[in-house]
Amino acid sequence: MILAGDIGGTKIRLALYSSQNRELCPIEIESFVSSDFSHLEEIFHIFSAKHEGCVRNACFGVSGPVLSGQAQTTKLPWTVDEDKIRRVFGFGSVKPVNDLVATAAAVPFLTSRQLNKGKEH
Numbered sequence: 728m729i730l731a732g733d734i735g736g737t738k739i740r741l742a743l744y745s746s747q748n749r750e751l752c753p754i755e756i757e758s759f760v761s762s763d764f765s766h767l768e769e770i771f772h773i774f775s776a777k778h779e780g781c782v783r784n785a786c787f788g789v790s791g792p793v794l795s796g797q798a799q800t801t802k803l804p805w806t807v808d809e810d811k812i813r814r815v816f817g818f819g820s821v822k823p824v825n826d827l828v829a830t831a832a833a834v835p836f837l838t839s840r841q842l843n844k845g846k847e848h
Contacts, residue, residue, distance in 0.1 A: 728754070728778070730785040730818070733826065736802025737761055741774050743782070767805050768815060775816055785812065786822045788829030798823050 729751065733740040742756040755778070759770050775782065789798040789807050796809035809821040824832075834842075 728781045728783055730774075730782045732785070732787040733829075734767065734787050734789045734800060734805075734807060734823075735761065735826070736790055736800060739767070739770050741770070743778055761803055767807060768812070771812065771816060780817075782816070783819045785816075785818045785820070786824065786829075788826035789823045790826050793823050793825050796823065798825075
């Protein structure tokens with residue numbers, strides 16, 4: 728199981744995916760209002776309690792620069808630290824990346840329909 732997230736200043740979206748035949752299949756997606764929490768780990772605890780022990784790896788798009796596995800969010804007083812998250816939650820690997828980098832990395836995997844969504848014909 729893979730935990731993917733979008734860590735933004737307004738909201739946090741977390742999604743749990745399973746890998747089947749080299750395809751990622753969404754299992755659960757939840758959104759949280761960022762300002763309702765004092766730090767990111769609170770949100771992970773809530774989400775992880777529902778899926779205890781099943782997450783093996785995690786990757787998060789973070790609104791802010793990521794250097795040496797750490798990110799300071801731009802609109803929140805939060806630090807995202809891959810070593811701390813891996814240690815606290817027991818994930819095999821954790822990778823925070825800048826949210827724009829995460830979006831760009833996803834583009835090659837989008838279908839034609841997804842790429843054209845919202846375009847007027």
